Amino acid sequence: MEDIEDLLAGGSGGAPPGFRLPLNAVGINPKTNKSKRSSSKQDEITGSNRDSLAPPSLKIPGTQSDSEYMAGQLTAFGYALTEVPEDADLWLINTNVSYMRDCCSCTVKSPSQSAMSTLITRGRSGKKPLVIAGCVPQGSRDLKELEGVSVVGVQQIDRVVEIVEETLKGHEVRLLNRKTLPALDLPKVRRNNFIEILPINVGCLGACTYCKTKHARGHLGSYTVDSLVERVRTVISQGVKEIWLSSEDTGAYGRDIGVNLPILLNAIVKELPSDRSTMLRIGMTNPPFILEHLKEIAAVLRHPCVYTFLHVPVQSGSDSVLTAMNREYTSGEFRTVVDTLTELVPGMQIATDIICGFPGETDEDFSETVGLIKDYKFAQVHISQFYPRPGTPAAKMKKVQSKIVKQRSRELTCVFEAFAPYTGMEGKEERIWITEIATDGVHLVGHTKGYIQVLVTGPESMLGTSAIARITSVGRWSVFGEVIETLSSANVETQSREEEKKPPCSSVAVTCETCACSAESCGEEKSGEACNISGDISIQDQSTRGLLGWFMRRRDYYKAQGKSEKEVEEEKQKLVSHSHWGFIDKALVCGVFISSLTILVLFISIASRALLRQ
The missing domain is CATH 2.40.50.140 (Nucleic acid-binding proteins)
Incomplete structure (x- = not known):
């Protein structure tokens, strides 16, 4: 499977060490014999433990729970996965992006759809049957690029095996209708064997004018506290060492079932081992819903088994732009979130997002955004340009000139990159x-x-x-x-x-x-x-x-x-120069030196004998 986010991550080039690089396409090969289905799942997967399909043998952990669940179901049913696209009999392309980002970016920004179109073109030219999953087909089901290919929606991933089998038979299948939430205990192939990406809810309560997440994932649907706690117990027993709570908006969790995020978090931390062998990472939350629970959230973030990190998108420092975006908070309220968490949680780290060039953004609006970023000097800021998505209110708004949008993006990036957030850590x-x-x-x-x-x-x-x-x-x-x-x-x-x-x-x-x-x-x-x-x-x-x-x-x-x-x-x-030299290291160096010296002596001896014979 190929995640659109992985294509985009690899598009910028020059990523610093440890940052994500694009995954190779992972295709699906025909089922193994039923007699082989009882064998280890890992034996049925080619390269599924390399990279966010992630660490034990993978190098980079992934961020997509949907992909992991689909891979798990396919391997459990006897299919093999391969990272060599040409070897695959079918391509399954997941257009979802990281739940740790604000909303579902694949339905927000055009580059994701463009990447999907590129993959579809490649697959068709290679005569590969195609299955497209995720937010793009769910939110834009009438796209021309989706004609003639099978599609599976975000709430139908538990039927991926059925769709793959029918597609391999030459049939076009479309499953986009919403239904109940997929079970949390579906078979799963983790991209990183150390990390469990745990979806706590789907959909959102927002109605941002630039976003199609609600079109794709629908209204808020939360898993129960008991089901999530049971999943946490299960994955800890399986050796998972980090749990990511994923959601389009973590702060909105439970409002549809009469609970809230602090209730869930407190229930989960009770299950984490006291030796801190399993850590919890809280997913992205928009300001409106976390405002009500700042002190409770801060108490959880101080817990020894919870990372003191939170992704809180602001998108703009201008209240007029936030109103046009229908973000349902002000820049002052965002500052309250940051200031309160920073005060209550030692070492608190907050990441945020900015959209440059939203329709109607003036130079004064942009200056307010720059001022906000300068005030807090965030070490992590995701900066993007506005792209209109068909069918959203923002697509009908008057655009800012493209050259101005690009200039603002470059300016804000330069401001951000001038920060030195880690100065002073040397020696600690x-x-x-x-x-x-x-x-x-x-x-x-x-x-x-x-x-x-x-x-x-x-x-x-x-x-x-x-x-x-x-x-x-x-x-x-x-x-x-x-x-x-x-x-x-x-x-x-x-x-x-x-x-x-x-x-x-x-x-x-x-x-x-x-x-x-x-x-x-x-x-x-x-x-x-x-x-x-x-x-x-x-x-x-x-x-x-x-x-x-x-x-x-x-x-x-x-x-x-x-x-x-x-x-x-x-x-x-x-x-x-930064390594410790142990006994074996020293022995190796000594061995190399002695071997070199021996060869030199032999060479001199042979040369001397040759001269004597002359």
């Missing part, structure tokens, strides 16, 4: 949770409790562990560190008790990893990280295997990238 020791290999092929990616991305070197066996890292240097998008201690369950409990005794830290709003959009494309939410605490890896293991792991991963990375030997050597020296 932070607890991190490590769950993936960075896109540079060298570093492992860990995150602090505040979700700041920390890049460290070490063996792949450190994936899924919790560790203490010393920050050695900082960059614009992340920080670099060295692991000084891995945490076992025993010392985790000791450390937790010590942390509870410490006075609260000052409220510093240092926000997490960042992705600014270019003038042409919208930035994507970065890959998530999971936590795991394990006593399997000793400090000696890290130091002795770190250099070997680096050489192996770096070799494959540069082979793929076509880097020169000089660049390889420069990177090697830079990274080795």
